[in-house]
Amino acid sequence: MSDRLLDVCERLLARVGTQAEAEVTVTAGTDALTRFATSFIHQNVTDAVRRVRLRVALDGRVAESAGNQDDDEALSRLVGSALDAARLRPVDPGWPGLAPPSPALSIDHWNEATAHAEPQERARRIGAFVRAADGLETAGFCSTTGETVAFANSAGSRLTGRTSVANLDGIARTATSDGSGRASSVRLADLDGSVVGAEATRRARESAEAGDLGPGRYEVVLEPACVVNVLSFLANYGFNGRAVEEGRSFARIGEPQFDASFSLADDFGHPMAVGIGFDAEGTPKRRVDLVRGGVTSGLIHDRRTAKALGAESTGNAVAGAGPWGALPANLVVEPGSRSRGELIAAVARGILVTDFWYTRILDPRTQVVTGLTRNGVWLIEDGRVVRPVTNMRFTQSFIEALGADQVRGIGSDLTLVGGATFGYGAYVVPSLHLASWNFTGGARG
Template identity: 50%
Template sequence: MSAELAGLVLDLVAKAAPDAEAEVTVVRGELALTRFAGSAIHQNVAEDIGKVRLRLHTEGRTASSATTLTSLDALEALVERTIGAARLRPEDAGWGGLTPPSPLSGEGNYDPATAAADPGARAAVVRAFVDAAGGLETAGYCRTSETITVYANSAGQSVTARATAAITDGIARTCSSDGVARSAAVRLGDLDGAALGEHAAARARLAADPVPLAPGRYPVVLEASAVADLVGFSAWYGFNARAVAEGRSFVELGHEQFDPAITLHDDPLRPDALGVPVDAEGAPKRPLPLVLGGISTSLTHDRRTARQAGAESTGHAVPGGERFGALAGHLCLRPGPEGPDLLAGLDRGLLVSDLWYTRVLDPRTLVVTGLTRNGVWWVEDGRIVRPVRNLRFTQSYLDALAPGSVQAVGARAESIPGTYGEGRTSTPGVRLASWNFTGGAAD
């Protein structure tokens, strides 16, 4: 039905503006999320998703519109509105053209059972999380989603992709501490609510009764959730081709800007990747190396930035990307070799679970301020000595990962859901030579 809808919109455009280049995206599916707090489900929501997006380029001008309405009248109005808007715009010299016919590598990672998951299935995961916390107060969510995307354009590209995702993210709480556990997967069946609840509770107990620590520079082991923040900011602010073109990015391709232990890919085709394997411009997503052995290697492009740079789209267009560029959504930091635990090499320093409310002070230097959250511990001779209170940091992520700064990369990657529930990052923890803690959070 979505394919017919997309074809109908293209036909309507062809009748109204025969010379227009047009692309239509129809997204359908369901998003459901079961939230719990105080160890009880308190908000349980779901939505039937249906949206049609049209972008067209006519007489040298570009406009886009979207609607949730799918009657013929509504679709005719969508076409008329979009053509009218385009004709009133100034010329768009940067138009990147439409994606030519190009097949996808596959339809996407999809699990029918997850697509059909009912609120009872999500409640069961929550029940297991709560029970495994051993009486500690718990809070968090279990989410499932099904997305079916049809993309078609007047240049002949026509693809259908589908994906499912399941995420559980929760905390367990003592009177003085929180512990967190989170995971993202294609299949709800791969999420073990009990194991996550047990882990969160164990971490909360280990973090109980924290003591203050003087601000300063300390070596750190960042667990996977914290590393996901470094990796994401590096990609979105740095390896975004638009940011590079505007001079806002630190990236210099071919330069050793990271420690040799850092190899970072965007890989949307892994069997555990979340999301559909087609970008917002209908381009097939494909793996892209961003950093190889510490050397900055590639940028993420959509068709607009690719045309300006004389390059090809890398399949990273996102809705609304005209304003902020092309973004990587399937980041994978390559694990290090098997070896001693990351903590084993930490003589005196801090183990950090999670980072919170991180904000970029300057994109060129990638200086970020934020706080630790969900557990911080003082470590001596590779062993946790005591929990410490949350700390504020002001740290250049680029400096933290610079050549000579990464002492070790963990051997096992975890699947960390995106902060806002979209996408995920595959990353291990890392041990860094220095992290600049600039204040103690007031507990």
């Protein structure tokens, strides 16, 4: 597969020739999804993926074109449209040039069985999820993806990579509550539908007949899905080189902006990570320490922001993400030693939260974000979960929430969570016990 895709790259570069600088990315694979609602499978779809992307730079005028065919006629049209568009563009003063040849990490986040999983294999996991719900209504999906990517440019770079990922995500529902369960892995075989379904069912039953709780500042235990939401905002609005260049970021390299127990990296090499080892510009990925012992220590860059800020690309360019800049794909929080139960036991009076949603940023530089809870919220008193709570709205600075002396515990429950909010890729995170979270009212207004 890799050789065939590289051949398409070579054919495109040959058509561009010496007319312009050029880079090509060719992706092939399968995206498959099986969905269920009212505890029955109602949809199964499979998409045979083929994407061809060409970017050219003609005397500093940059343009790109894309398609899903790789015959000679289609490739010639792709080259023609890219060159025609480039001739109409103004000179781009920030164009950093093409990535030089450089080898990618020899890490293969790939599983053959997952990449070519049959619908019956996804259906078996959904069936186990539904049976674990023990009569509660369920809904959700199971997806499998396998993709091979080839990259080449006229500067001599030639790279290939492949990745697979499986996701099982669903809810169980009582008359008055919902509970969620989810799991992700490079290997579909790692996803146990009965375990995920039992988790969703437990949350649904334990959050039934919830009562209101007054607004105010509470200690919180945030489960992994909440933590992913928080990190998405920190990374994309803060540790983002474009945001720093434009003065929109909170990040100040070398300053202790977080609790001393908190460390965060973008780490493609982590054993739980997914993805391929190079970015959309052909720059190999590498570990980037964003926070080390509470000190802001790094930023995410593509070649454009690296040039503007006198840095090096970190291998985080994303095709089509020009207005946003580079995006992290493999955020990893350094885990602690406490179990979920131990985190809860350390709370005097606080709230346990399963999920956030409808989160929207109010101020990028202070990271004040507002949003809602869902899929299970409970009051904790004297280290015990005492009752379910109706969904609440929060308005909270994420920087303050993770600031000095605010992180009271970090879980050992590292979890791969895909589909990061406003993010890209999948993050590996634990639960967190935080000293203060500002809940401003109920979800009903």
